[in-house]
Every structure is written in C-alpha cells, then in structure tokens.
Amino acid sequence: MQLIIVTGLSGSGKSIALKALEDSGYYCVDNLPATLLPDTAEHLGNAGETRIAVSIDTRSSTLEALPGIIRNLRENNGDVRVLFLESSTETLVKRFSETRRRHPLSGGGITLAESIRLEREMLAQLGDLGHRMDTSDLSPNALRSWVKDFIALDPEGLTVLFTSFGFKHGIPLDADYVFDVRCLPNPNYEPMLKPLTGRDQPVVEFLENQPLAQAMYEDIRQFVEKWLPCFMQDNRSYLTIAIGCTGGQHRSVYFTERLTSHFRNLQHKVLVRHRELE
Known part of the structure; x- marks a missing residue:
C-alpha cells in the first residue's frame, strides 16, 4: 500500500x-x-x-x-x-x-x-x-x-531537486541550498538572447563561452558532489537545490539544466523545475 x-x-x-x-x-x-x-x-x-x-x-x-x-x-x-x-x-x-x-x-x-x-x-x-x-x-x-x-518518484533513497528561480520574485521557501549566479554575464542584455531561455542553444553557447560561468558551475557541482553522500547517510528523502539569477529565465535555467544532466548521469534520482518558466 x-x-x-x-x-x-x-x-x-x-x-x-x-x-x-x-x-x-x-x-x-x-x-x-x-x-x-x-x-x-x-x-x-x-x-x-x-x-x-x-x-x-x-x-x-x-x-x-x-x-x-x-x-x-x-x-x-x-x-x-x-x-x-x-x-x-x-x-x-x-x-x-x-x-x-x-x-x-x-x-x-x-x-x-x-x-x-x-x-x-x-x-x-x-x-x-x-x-x-x-x-x-x-x-x-x-x-x-x-x-x-x-x-512518480521512487520512495527509496534520496531524490535531488534542482530548481531555477528569479531573485526578484523571492527565494523558494522549500530550498535547502541556494546558489546565486547573478554576478555572471547576463544574456538578458543581448537583444538576440533576451526572448530565449537557458534551455535554448544560443544561450547555452553564450554562457559556455564565459570563463566565470564555467568556474561557477564547477564550484557548485563539486560542492553538491562532496556533500550529497552526507545527506544520503542521514536518511533524507529529498534535497532541494535552488539556483537563482535576476529573472529566473537565462543563467539559473542553464545551470539547473546542466546540473540535472550531470547528476542523472551519475545515476542519482533527480527532479528539475524552472519556477519562473512554469
């Protein structure tokens, strides 16, 4: 039951x-x-x-x-x-x-x-x-x-939820960790990229060409990889990691999608949400 x-x-x-x-x-x-x-x-x-x-x-x-x-x-x-x-x-x-x-x-x-x-x-x-x-x-x-x-989640073990959000709409109340990527170059100021999201290839390419963005990604990835086993040992069922930029459309979405893909490849149970896009 x-x-x-x-x-x-x-x-x-x-x-x-x-x-x-x-x-x-x-x-x-x-x-x-x-x-x-x-x-x-x-x-x-x-x-x-x-x-x-x-x-x-x-x-x-x-x-x-x-x-x-x-x-x-x-x-x-x-x-x-x-x-x-x-x-x-x-x-x-x-x-x-x-x-x-x-x-x-x-x-x-x-x-x-x-x-x-x-x-x-x-x-x-x-x-x-x-x-x-x-x-x-x-x-x-x-x-x-x-x-x-x-x-639809498997009840056994830890599920990691990565969620993007915009700081101008408030920090998610359900976040266990919050990472702020607002210091990175903003695609919103590029006329061709403004109507797109972090899921779109032109935005992905823009951010992948930014050394600071790649350094930030590696720091967040390493942090989560280091501490995830501790949450598993603590018998936690869910861990929510929120990535925020100004509007929740470009940078935070890109980071959330990339982190989700990485941890799924490591066979972790992962959910993804984009608060401002939904």
Missing part, C-alpha cells in the same frame, strides 16, 4: 493537490484527524485500496501526534510519503482576501497575518518529514504537474 499524507499551510493548495491525487487514482480523504490515520489506512487497505491520500492540517485537534504516527506507519507499512505545501505570507494574505475565505485559526482578535504566522509555527515540525513545495508563484496547473512528478 502507498500512503501519501498531504499537509501544509491553509491556502497553499492542498485541495488542488488532493484533487490531482484523486485524478491519478488515489482514494482520497480530506481533513482527517491525525489520530485516526492508522485505523483509516488499515481499514482502506483491508478493503483493497492500494493507493491512499489523506489531507491533515491544523484543523485536526491532534496534530501534535502526527510526527510519531508517521514514523510508526513508515516502520510498519514502508511506502508512506509526506507532501508539505507552503507559500509566502504575502501570497496567502492575497489568496484569502481574494476568495474571502476565513482562515481556520482566525478569530479571538488576531489578524490574518498573525493567524498565518501561528499556523506556520504549528506546522514547523512537519516540513522536514517529507517533500516541501513552495506554491507561492504556482498556477493550479503547475501545482498539479508537480504533484504528479512527486508520486
């Missing part, structure tokens, strides 16, 4: 993620109290369900018990994954204001921003239990695509 636990901040897209899982053939349960998770998984498993997705968040009065429950389930069931969704406070405030929804922790004289901060504190212990996704700048379609990438 494969069990996916969807959790995270209110307004970060958990409903969209759960719907994407349902469309992919999972039996989905929304807003389950944490302490009912083991019995629910056992009951559905006995009923013949082999792929189950459950949403648990701060609406559960027994949320503090969830980390221990997840550890026990992993010891007994094996394939238990956690998908943790988060977004910036600015994005969440905007989403709640636009939809006029009430935050589950609002009330008692606290503001929406204070409710979000409180919820972030309550969920802090869950973020490291699985795969974190920053949905601040994601469209619903992009989130559905990322969820499908997530369920």
Whole structure:
C-alpha cells in the first residue's frame, strides 16, 4: 500500500493537490484527524485500496501526534510519503482576501497575518518529514504537474531537486541550498538572447563561452558532489537545490539544466523545475 499524507499551510493548495491525487487514482480523504490515520489506512487497505491520500492540517485537534504516527506507519507499512505545501505570507494574505475565505485559526482578535504566522509555527515540525513545495508563484496547473512528478518518484533513497528561480520574485521557501549566479554575464542584455531561455542553444553557447560561468558551475557541482553522500547517510528523502539569477529565465535555467544532466548521469534520482518558466 502507498500512503501519501498531504499537509501544509491553509491556502497553499492542498485541495488542488488532493484533487490531482484523486485524478491519478488515489482514494482520497480530506481533513482527517491525525489520530485516526492508522485505523483509516488499515481499514482502506483491508478493503483493497492500494493507493491512499489523506489531507491533515491544523484543523485536526491532534496534530501534535502526527510526527510519531508517521514514523510508526513508515516502520510498519514502508511506502508512506509526506507532501508539505507552503507559500509566502504575502501570497496567502492575497489568496484569502481574494476568495474571502476565513482562515481556520482566525478569530479571538488576531489578524490574518498573525493567524498565518501561528499556523506556520504549528506546522514547523512537519516540513522536514517529507517533500516541501513552495506554491507561492504556482498556477493550479503547475501545482498539479508537480504533484504528479512527486508520486512518480521512487520512495527509496534520496531524490535531488534542482530548481531555477528569479531573485526578484523571492527565494523558494522549500530550498535547502541556494546558489546565486547573478554576478555572471547576463544574456538578458543581448537583444538576440533576451526572448530565449537557458534551455535554448544560443544561450547555452553564450554562457559556455564565459570563463566565470564555467568556474561557477564547477564550484557548485563539486560542492553538491562532496556533500550529497552526507545527506544520503542521514536518511533524507529529498534535497532541494535552488539556483537563482535576476529573472529566473537565462543563467539559473542553464545551470539547473546542466546540473540535472550531470547528476542523472551519475545515476542519482533527480527532479528539475524552472519556477519562473512554469
């Protein structure tokens, strides 16, 4: 049986993620109290369900018990994954204001921003239990695509996610390491290259002819190669490495694509995302 636990901040897209899982053939349960998770998984498993997705968040009065429950389930069931969704406070405030929804922790004289901060504190212990996704700048379609990438992963061992981004849009919340390549020559200032991306051959050739860009690439590659075994020994399931340039279109995309290709050739499990292109 494969069990996916969807959790995270209110307004970060958990409903969209759960719907994407349902469309992919999972039996989905929304807003389950944490302490009912083991019995629910056992009951559905006995009923013949082999792929189950459950949403648990701060609406559960027994949320503090969830980390221990997840550890026990992993010891007994094996394939238990956690998908943790988060977004910036600015994005969440905007989403709640636009939809006029009430935050589950609002009330008692606290503001929406204070409710979000409180919820972030309550969920802090869950973020490291699985795969974190920053949905601040994601469209619903992009989130559905990322969820499908997530369920296609082999649960055994470490998965490395390389993601490009633009600093002017903010640093990804789910990044474990952030590398800044803004000091390198910018293809955006070349009229023929400006409308292209780091995936296009003219941009690739431009950056490969820049000694500084090649030196930066080698430094990042060597750093990741050196420390990756430590994360594997630490039984980590996911490691997110973010490469940022100004707009997230040229330099960061080039570096992300090249690093992804290199580590795939070394037989590592690798995912690639380009936040600003998606």
